[in-house]
Amino acid sequence: MAHQAHAMLYSVDPSPSPLTGAVAALLMTSGLAISMHFHTTTLMSLGLVLLLLTMYQSSRDIIREGTFQGHHTPPVQKGLRYGMILFITSEVFFFLGFFSAFYHSSLAPTPELGGCSPPTGITTLNPFEVPLLNTAVLLASGVTVTSAHHSIMEGQRKQAIQSLTLTILLGFYFTALQAMEYYEAPFTIADGVYGSTFFVATGFHGLHVIIGSTFFAICLLRQAQYHFTSDHHFGFEAAASYSHSCLMSYDSSFTSLFTDEAS
Amino acid sequence: MSGKFEEKIKKYRTAPFDARFPNTNQTRNCYQNYLDYHRCNKVLSAKKQKTTPCEWYRRVYKSLCPIAWVQKWDDQRQSGTFAGRI
Numbered sequence: 001m002a003h004q005a006h007a008m009l010y011s012v013d014p015s016p017s018p019l020t021g022a023v024a025a026l027l028m029t030s031g032l033a034i035s036m037h038f039h040t041t042t043l044m045s046l047g048l049v050l051l052l053l054t055m056y057q058s059s060r061d062i063i064r065e066g067t068f069q070g071h072h073t074p075p076v077q078k079g080l081r082y083g084m085i086l087f088i089t090s091e092v093f094f095f096l097g098f099f100s101a102f103y104h105s106s107l108a109p110t111p112e113l114g115g116c117s118p119p120t121g122i123t124t125l126n127p128f129e130v131p132l133l134n135t136a137v138l139l140a141s142g143v144t145v146t147s148a149h150h151s152i153m154e155g156q157r158k159q160a161i162q163s164l165t166l167t168i169l170l171g172f173y174f175t176a177l178q179a180m181e182y183y184e185a186p187f188t189i190a191d192g193v194y195g196s197t198f199f200v201a202t203g204f205h206g207l208h209v210i211i212g213s214t215f216f217a218i219c220l221l222r223q224a225q226y227h228f229t230s231d232h233h234f235g236f237e238a239a240a241s242y243s244h245s246c247l248m249s250y251d252s253s254f255t256s257l258f259t260d261e262a263s
Numbered sequence: 264m265s266g267k268f269e270e271k272i273k274k275y276r277t278a279p280f281d282a283r284f285p286n287t288n289q290t291r292n293c294y295q296n297y298l299d300y301h302r303c304n305k306v307l308s309a310k311k312q313k314t315t316p317c318e319w320y321r322r323v324y325k326s327l328c329p330i331a332w333v334q335k336w337d338d339q340r341q342s343g344t345f346a347g348r349i
Contacts, residue, residue: 111294111336114346121346 171213
């Protein structure tokens with residue numbers, strides 16, 4: 001029994017990715033600190049390049065192991081699903097930290113802020129302008145990604161490609177709108193605790209949207225090259241789960257960070 | 264009415280219990296009375312009335328607030344950078 005179950009699993013071949021990924025993280029973090037003290041971005045850029053190479057190589061290896069070598073049997077897939085769920089859960093908690101920081105400062109505003117929330121001097125954004133549009137864009141991308149998923153499951157190749165492309169375009173539209181909002185905002189990250197919590201939370205969110213768009217772009221390339229079958233397309237499902245959780249974090253930001261009477 | 268008020272001021276020892284601020288952290292108590300004193304002054308002076316009733320708030324914030332905070336807020340009010348609404 002035990003060795004029968006074992007035959008369905010597999011051990012990966014040795015890979016430099018864990019080492020290169022760890023070194024990239026080290027170079028990026030120390031590089032960030034160095035850039036703030038000595039005004040040179042060399043170390044951080046080196047780390048970023050190494051990170052991108054690691055991402056490219058490790059995802060290429062996983063695709064080779066799964067799609068081309070057939071190692072992603074049902075129990076293996078189950079393990080991958082667990083992994084993605086756990087990772088997404090950790091991301092949720094990551095965002096909860098930033099929401100907690102916001103509520104800590106906004107629910108009991110100190111005299112330094114004028115005892116009020118939003119603080120004295122802060123002109124908040126109107127939530128029913130660009131933020132509402134951004135919410136709509138992300139929700140629309142949720143619809144297109146579900147459509148893409150169903151198209152993949154139904155074996156409708158062309159429709160899947162179209163829906164996936166539309167999803168990616170919506171992601172880019174969101175990023176462009178948010179970049180414009182950042183440029184036009186009447187307050188900056190340096191504007192007290194309001195500015196800090198706003199830009200750190202929305203900044204990390206925007207980064208996650210970019211990551212989601214990238215993940216979908218990989219999926220689009222793979223779909224075009226016939227990697228996905230109607231039963232087995234975990235890479236796509238992972239990207240969709242990740243983006244859905246990203247969308248939900250924006251919805252929560254919308255109701256808390258953007259409203260005028262912030263609690 | 265002013266007689267009873269003057270009596271209350273004369274018998275003042277320290278800030279009494281204020282049910283609006285029941286917890287150990289009394290920051291808001293100090294800040295609120297500081298604001299109320301200056302708001303009271305502003306409104307009564309604008310109406311050309313005597314500012315005697317404001318004395319209560321002054322006594323309370325003087326009892327409660329750290330001197331450094333009061334000095335900082337006074338400086339901010341002078342330079343127009345005080346964050347509170349007076």
